[in-house]
Amino acid sequence: MRVRTLSAACGAVLFLAAATAAADEWEDRFETADPATTRSLASIQTLSEEASILNLVNGLYLSEVQSKQVISLAKEAGELRDRAIREHAETVQSFERALVELKGCLVSGGTIPVELEQRVHSREAAVKEAKRKYYEGLRGVERRLCKVLRASQLDVIQQFNPCLIPPQELKDPVRVGQAQSPTQDMEDHLATIRNLPDRAWKPVAEALFEMFLGFEEKILGAFPRDERRTELERLLTLATEVRALDEEEFELRKGDFALDVIRPIREFQDKAQEFTSIHLRMEGGLSKPGKFLLNPRVVPLLEERLKQAVASASVDLDGIDPAESCDDCGRGSDAVSTRPVPKPGPEPKFAHFAEWLGLDTEQSETAREAIGRGQADLMVTLAAEREDGRNILKEFLQKLLAGREGPALAVLGETMPNSEQTYFERVVEIKSGVESILEECLDEEQFEKYRSSGIDLFKIKVGSLRWKD
Amino acid sequence: MEGLSRRAFVRGVAGGIAALPALNLVDLFAQDAAKSNFLREVDARYYKKFSDKRVQCLVCPLNCILNPDETCFCRTRKNHDGRLMSHAYGNPCILTIDPVEKLPLAHFLPGEQSLSIAVGGCNLRCLYCQNWNESQSKPDDLKNLDLPTGKAVESASKKDLRVLAYTYTEPVAFYEYMRDISIPARAKGMKNVVATALYINPDPLGELCRTTDAFAVALKGFDEKYYEKVLGSSLAPVLKALEIIREQKVWLEIVSLIVPGYNDDLAKNREMIAWIVKNLGTKVPVHFGRFVPSYRMKDLVRTPVTTLESCWKMAQDAGIEHAYIFNVSPHEGNNTRCASCKKEVIQRLGFKTTESHIEKGACGFCKAKIPGVWEWK
Numbered sequence: 001m002r003v004r005t006l007s008a009a010c011g012a013v014l015f016l017a018a019a020t021a022a023a024d025e026w027e028d029r030f031e032t033a034d035p036a037t038t039r040s041l042a043s044i045q046t047l048s049e050e051a052s053i054l055n056l057v058n059g060l061y062l063s064e065v066q067s068k069q070v071i072s073l074a075k076e077a078g079e080l081r082d083r084a085i086r087e088h089a090e091t092v093q094s095f096e097r098a099l100v101e102l103k104g105c106l107v108s109g110g111t112i113p114v115e116l117e118q119r120v121h122s123r124e125a126a127v128k129e130a131k132r133k134y135y136e137g138l139r140g141v142e143r144r145l146c147k148v149l150r151a152s153q154l155d156v157i158q159q160f161n162p163c164l165i166p167p168q169e170l171k172d173p174v175r176v177g178q179a180q181s182p183t184q185d186m187e188d189h190l191a192t193i194r195n196l197p198d199r200a201w202k203p204v205a206e207a208l209f210e211m212f213l214g215f216e217e218k219i220l221g222a223f224p225r226d227e228r229r230t231e232l233e234r235l236l237t238l239a240t241e242v243r244a245l246d247e248e249e250f251e252l253r254k255g256d257f258a259l260d261v262i263r264p265i266r267e268f269q270d271k272a273q274e275f276t277s278i279h280l281r282m283e284g285g286l287s288k289p290g291k292f293l294l295n296p297r298v299v300p301l302l303e304e305r306l307k308q309a310v311a312s313a314s315v316d317l318d319g320i321d322p323a324e325s326c327d328d329c330g331r332g333s334d335a336v337s338t339r340p341v342p343k344p345g346p347e348p349k350f351a352h353f354a355e356w357l358g359l360d361t362e363q364s365e366t367a368r369e370a371i372g373r374g375q376a377d378l379m380v381t382l383a384a385e386r387e388d389g390r391n392i393l394k395e396f397l398q399k400l401l402a403g404r405e406g407p408a409l410a411v412l413g414e415t416m417p418n419s420e421q422t423y424f425e426r427v428v429e430i431k432s433g434v435e436s437i438l439e440e441c442l443d444e445e446q447f448e449k450y451r452s453s454g455i456d457l458f459k460i461k462v463g464s465l466r467w468k469d
Numbered sequence: 470m471e472g473l474s475r476r477a478f479v480r481g482v483a484g485g486i487a488a489l490p491a492l493n494l495v496d497l498f499a500q501d502a503a504k505s506n507f508l509r510e511v512d513a514r515y516y517k518k519f520s521d522k523r524v525q526c527l528v529c530p531l532n533c534i535l536n537p538d539e540t541c542f543c544r545t546r547k548n549h550d551g552r553l554m555s556h557a558y559g560n561p562c563i564l565t566i567d568p569v570e571k572l573p574l575a576h577f578l579p580g581e582q583s584l585s586i587a588v589g590g591c592n593l594r595c596l597y598c599q600n601w602n603e604s605q606s607k608p609d610d611l612k613n614l615d616l617p618t619g620k621a622v623e624s625a626s627k628k629d630l631r632v633l634a635y636t637y638t639e640p641v642a643f644y645e646y647m648r649d650i651s652i653p654a655r656a657k658g659m660k661n662v663v664a665t666a667l668y669i670n671p672d673p674l675g676e677l678c679r680t681t682d683a684f685a686v687a688l689k690g691f692d693e694k695y696y697e698k699v700l701g702s703s704l705a706p707v708l709k710a711l712e713i714i715r716e717q718k719v720w721l722e723i724v725s726l727i728v729p730g731y732n733d734d735l736a737k738n739r740e741m742i743a744w745i746v747k748n749l750g751t752k753v754p755v756h757f758g759r760f761v762p763s764y765r766m767k768d769l770v771r772t773p774v775t776t777l778e779s780c781w782k783m784a785q786d787a788g789i790e791h792a793y794i795f796n797v798s799p800h801e802g803n804n805t806r807c808a809s810c811k812k813e814v815i816q817r818l819g820f821k822t823t824e825s826h827i828e829k830g831a832c833g834f835c836k837a838k839i840p841g842v843w844e845w846k
Contacts, residue, residue, distance in 0.1 A: 061774055061800045152799030152818040175599065175761060175796045247614050248624060251564040252584075315730040317694050321765075323594035323701035326531050326542045342765070349602050351610060364610055 049297055052162040056292055057302065059160070060153050064306065069148045070293055071302050077141050077294040080134065088130040095123035135285050142290035149289065157288050159273060183258035188461070190257055193239050194250065196376060201243065202236070203383035207394035209235040212261070214401045220268055235261060344455060350462045353455065357446045366441040372462040374434035381426055386417050431457065509617075510554040513546050514645050515673050522551035528644050528673050529592045530706040543642040544607040545590035557643035560613035562603050563587035564624075569632055570820040572664045572685040573795050574722055575805060576754050576841025578632065579815060579822045583662065584625040586616070587637035588646060593666050594701030595689070597728060597766040604638040605764075618649040622657060631845070636664035636685075644673055651680035664724075667710045668702050674710050678717035683842065686711060687724045690732035691741035699731055708744070715749050720842050723753055724795075727772045727780060728760045738780050742787045751788045752840040757781050759796035778802070790840070809837035 062070065085092075098120045105112050146154060189212075193205045209232055217223060223231065242250065242257055259266070276288070286294065341356040348356075350371070354364045382393035392411055399408035412424040421429075434457055439447050515527040526533045526541050533541040535548035545557035567585045569577055589611040591604035598604050603611060616624070625633055633654050635647045640663050651661040660682040667674075667686045688707065689700055696704040714721050723745060727733050745753060757780040759772040777794045781802050784792035794802025798819045805815035805827075812834045816824040826833030830843040 061797050063778070063801060064775075150799060150801065151816060152803070152823060155818060155823075156799055248564060248616060248620070251614060252566055252624070252628065255565070313730055314734060317698040317731075320698060322698040323596050325594070325697060325701045326533065351602050351606050354610070355606075361607075361609055 046297070049162075049295070050301060053292060053295060053298055053301060056157065056160050057298075057305070059156055060149075062153075062302075066148055067302050067306055070145065071299055071306075073141055073145050073148070074294050074296065074298045074302075077138055077290075078296050078299070080137050080141065081296075084130065084134040084137070088127070088134075091123070091126045091130055095120075095127050098123045138286055138290060138294065141294060142286050145289055145293060154289060157292060160288070160292070161272070161276075183255055183262070186258035186261055187254040190239070190242050190254060190261070191250075192379075194243050194245075196380065200380040200383065201239075203385065203391050204379045204393060205236060205239045206232070207379075207383055207391055207397055209239075210394050211397040211401055214398060216265060219265055231264070343453065346456070347459045347461065348455070350460055353460050357442065357449055359442070359446065363441050363446075367438055368462050370434050370437040370441075371457050371460055374430050375458055375462065377430050378427060378458065381416075381430065382423060384417070392423060509559045510547075510549065510556055511558045511645055513553040513555045514648070515670070516553040518551060522548075524548045524551065524553040526553055527670055529641055529669050530703065531592060531668075532670075540607070541592075543590050543592035543639070545588070545642045555643070555645050557588040557590055557608045558646045558649075559615065559617045560588060560608055561586045561616050561621075562589045562608070562611040562613050563600075563637050564614055564616065566628065566630065567634065567636075568820045569634065569662060570817070570822075572634060572636060572662060572722075573724060573756055573793070573820075574662060574683055574685050575756070575793055575815075575817075576722065576791065576839070576843075577662065577683045577720060578660070578842055578845070579825065579827075581632050582630055583632035583634040584621070584628065584630045585634040585636050586621060586647075586650070587635070587640075588643035589613070589638060590642040591639035592642055592668055592702075593639060595666075595764075596699050597726075597760060597763050597769075599761065599763045600637050601764040608643075618646065619653065621650045622654050622659070625654070625659060626657065631658070632660045632662060634662045634664065636662075639668075640665050641667075641669045641673075644669075644677075648677060648680070651677075655680045666700075666702070667707050667714075669710055670706075671709070671713055674713050675717070678714060678719050681719055683720040683722070684714055685722050685724055686714070687726065688741065688745075689726060691737050691744065692732065695732050699728070708748075712748055715753075721749065721753055723749075723755045724758065725756065725780075726758045726760050727776060728766070729770055729772050729776065733772065733776050733780075735779055735783065739783055739787070742780075742784050742789065746788055751790050753789070754791040754793060754841075755784050755789050756793040756795050757784070757802075758794070761796065774800070805839070807832035807835060807837055807839060810835035814839060 098116070101116055102112065102120055105116065149157070189208055193201060193208065196204055212235070213223065213228060213231060238257060238260060242254075245253065285291070292298075341352070344352045344356055350364075350368050354367065359367060379393060382396060383391055386392070392414065396408050396411045399405075399411065409424075412427065413422050415422055416426060419426075438450065438457075442450065513526060513528065517525040517527060519525070522537050524535050526535070526546055528546075529543065531542050533543075535541065535553070537548050537550050540547045546553055546555045548554075563585070564587075565585045566582055569581050569583050570579065571585075587600075587603060589603050589606045589608040591598075594605070621633070625631070633650060635643075635651075640647045647661075647663070654661055661680055662683040662685070663677070663681050664685040665687065666689065667684070669677075686707075688711070690696060691704070693704050696702045696707075711721070711723075725732075725738075725741070727738075732738075742755070745755060757777050759774070759777060760766075760769070761771055762769050774794075774797055777797060781792050781794050790808035791805060792802070794800050797803075798817075803817045803819075804813045805817075806812065807814050810832060812826070812832070813824075814826045814832050814834070815822055827839060827843055830841065831838050
């Protein structure tokens with residue numbers, strides 16, 4: 001795994017460098033073909049760079065003083081660039097002239113004169129030397145930039161990778177007093193595996209982990225076969241351990257287990273950062289703080305940011321839909337709420353779904369149980385053992401992950417073992433069964449509200465309890 | 470199912486399976502349904518009985534008067550035929566291990582991990598609650614763990630956790646459970662910390678102060694109308710309760726979430742800071758936090774960092790020795806500065822301490838005492 005992770009990280013960095021170079025080539029080629037598209041491509045590059053810088057700047061929370069200092073240093077870096085270009089204009093132009101001559105020789109197919117060869121080499125060396133001096137000066141500016149930034153901000157920059165959409169931890173970091181964990185999704189996966197029956201959990205877990213490995217392969221590249229099997233075994237061993245925990249232990253340790261599942265991806269990210277730093281050092285240029293914040297594009301972005309007034313208009317509290325308050329001098333009420341509840345989103349918690357429908361305690365119990373059993377039945381059915389060894393759930397998820405909805409559908413069209421029913425028919429049956437129970441325990445209005453909502457019963461998060469046969 | 474094409478239906482099913490985070494967990498205890506949320510009913514500790522089987526809860530200033538079968542505003546206690554019983558006991562809906570900094574507490578045993586416990590219910594109705602699924606539900610309606618008080622202490626002990634935190638929902642709503650854990654926890658040398666809106670009556674608070682080592686109190690605004698309209702509560706009792714904590718000399722930190730357009734008025738915040746300085750002193754740390762859209766306030770923007778910085782600077786100018794900014798990281802406002810020599814004695818990234826220069830509760834540079842709880846005693 002380590003070798004694969006390392007080479008994947010290397011590959012990613014080199015690919016990025018090559019892709020950047022290739023992008024310039026594309027723009028040149030489009031110049032004559034379609035000037036408007038050429039301009040769009042250039043604009044895309046600029047906008048992407050600016051989006052990336054803004055994502056980073058948003059995550060750094062630069063103070064006003066820091067912003068001004070960064071602007072000043074970025075301008076200084078810009079002046080250094082201009083000065084270097086002016087001072088070495090003749091060096092660069094004479095290298096260009098030498099290359100033009102060289103091209104002429106190569107086009108005619110003739111021998112390159114020794115003198116020309118020497119001239120090209122010496123001009124190239126002179127340009128490299130000019131570049132080296134220029135970067136030396138820039139690195140001085142970068143050192144001063146690093147003093148302006150706090151250690152914690154430098155940490156954020158080191159971990160940052162250029163992006164159009166900021167990563168979760170920059171966009172929505174874990175907050176004071178917030179119950180939800182950053183590894184919530186993976187914890188939910190583990191809870192799903194935990195709560196299936198002994199007789200049926202392994203094929204479902206395999207299918208879920210196969211899907212996760214597919215996702216991992218999109219980031220790290222394809223697994224060699226033996227490595228894939230080893231990784232799957234590791235995850236299944238982890239799942240066995242998770243299943244053996246009692247409820248309380250699981251609640252306390254689920255975050256750690258979730259991190260353990262995604263460990264290869266985290267290792268890759270660490271290595272990729274390391275390689276990016278090495279690569280940047282090898283180039284002789286700037287490291288990340290300078291690369292991002294001494295970029296000439298920073299100046300207008302930060303200046304615009306400083307100009308913006310951000311005070312919010314005051315809200316008239318008499319005009320809002322107020323919070324509930326206790327009526328009648330402290331008289332309690334059994335009602336959960338008298339306010340209309342917002343419609344649940346696509347993957348709601350059961351508590352929200354129940355509150356929105358106005359279910360009482362008994363209805364909630366029945367509905368939760370029915371939905372939960374339906375969800376489990378669905379997975380157990382699809383992952384049930386077959387004589388031919390196929391795992392239909394696994395195949396279905398793999399095709400879905402690959403964007404092949406048709407073939408995924410086709411898998412569900414296959415006949416179930418020892419039955420004349422297809423998987424699809426069984427899935428429909430399971431869903432109908434759940435809806436019948438709901439229809440019985442909900443009143444007409446509640447059931448109609450659910451039916452017209454478009455809420456998918458299989459997407460409701462019902463809670464955590466162990467299966468008992 | 471009528472009118473639904475096969476493809477569309479299966480897409481929905483596929484979406485359900487593919488969105489595997491959504492395929493959560495299974496409640497199959499059909500025959501034990503009533504017990505599946507580990508309902509335990511215990512006598513409420515503070516209430517009054519009337520001769521006609523009505524009861525009046527006395528835990529919080531709402532002082533709910535209940536007929537038989539009625540439930541308090543906090544949703545956790547019910548009149549059972551003339552006895553007020555709490556349903557929030559031994560059945561936490563949240564159990565995690567967190568750094569104490571998450572409460573937030575910046576001057577209390579930095580770096581220490583706590584066993585964090587929350588039970589469903591709350592005696593406020595904050596429109597922006599980020600844990601509303603739990604706080605705005607009855608404990609009976611949530612999926613809970615079975616954690617009697619002794620087991621809570623044992624769990625913490627087994628994990629080498631020396632701090633128990635009552636947080637996420639509203640500990641006043643599970644008062645008896647919190648109290649009954651905090652006593653044996655104290656006896657074992659552990660510490661108890663409480664994150665609360667402090668809408669609580671003086672007597673229960675006084676008792677709680679005896680076993681609590683630190684409070685992170687959400688002083689959510691400084692305006693009665695704001696408390697009424699946005700929180701479904703009242704400010705005056707909270708201010709009174711803060712004074713009680715000060716009198717009891719329990720470590721206190723104030724937490725104020727700034728909601729743009731609602732409680733970000735600088736004049737009002739200046740008033741709040743002046744009240745803190747006058748009534749609680751300048752050594753109480755004050756945290757100003759960034760609001761993030763949630764629950765019934767999803768349409769607002771996040772608090773601009775400049776607004777937080779204004780409040781933060783205003784607090785320092787008014788003499789508050791230690792003011793902070795939270796939910797914004799990295800930021801200078803996350804760090805602890807010595808009030809005497811102004812050097813940074815603790816640097817943080819998020820909830821993590823990255824560097825500390827506190828030695829025996831004093832600044833490592835100039836040796837001035839830094840208020841707080843820095844060592845185990």
